[in-house]
Amino acid sequence: MSARTRETILAIVATDTTFVRARYGEGEAFIGKCLHCGGRLVIDLDGTALSRATIEHILPRAHGGTDALENLGLACARCNSEKGVRHDSRATFDGRLAEVVHALVAKRMERWRPPSDELRARHERYLLRRSGGTTASTKETRRAKKRR
Numbered sequence: 414m415s416a417r418t419r420e421t422i423l424a425i426v427a428t429d430t431t432f433v434r435a436r437y438g439e440g441e442a443f444i445g446k447c448l449h450c451g452g453r454l455v456i457d458l459d460g461t462a463l464s465r466a467t468i469e470h471i472l473p474r475a476h477g478g479t480d481a482l483e484n485l486g487l488a489c490a491r492c493n494s495e496k497g498v499r500h501d502s503r504a505t506f507d508g509r510l511a512e513v514v515h516a517l518v519a520k521r522m523e524r525w526r527p528p529s530d531e532l533r534a535r536h537e538r539y540l541l542r543r544s545g546g547t548t549a550s551t552k553e554t555r556r557a558k559k560r561r
């Protein structure tokens with residue numbers, strides 16, 4: 414699991430009220446609920462999924478869904494792949510898929526915990542890096558920092 418994936422998982426955990434930091438075995442972990450079935454998901458404090466948790470794109474990427482925090486949730490691997498097979502792989506954004514997406518958006522918003530300004534800013538920088546839009550300006554910032 415890459416550092417980026419772990420960072421994204423932690424950002425979702427931070428914005429989902431079902432996740433709480435709790436005792437887990439000898440240590441602590443974030444324990445919360447699958448966006449679909451409500452099944453228990455366990456995330457290590459460093460963002461590693463200890464149960465079979467996966468990142469779910471509520472509006473599928475194939476239909477224009479982004480990595481904005483509002484469009485991401487955590488789901489059991491089984492739930493996520495079922496949605497993938499049954500809905501996300503549909504070629505057209507039809508009524509059934511729209512229903513599924515709307516229900517999940519509502520669920521995500523019910524559980525929504527607003528991110529801190531710092532988390533929001535960090536995630537936005539991550540999105541920009543991914544889109545490749547601000548490579549130059551990021552370098553500029555780094556250079557500017559060095560000069561100080």
Ligand SMILES: [Zn+2]
Nearest residue numbers: 447450489492
């Ligand atoms: Zn599930």
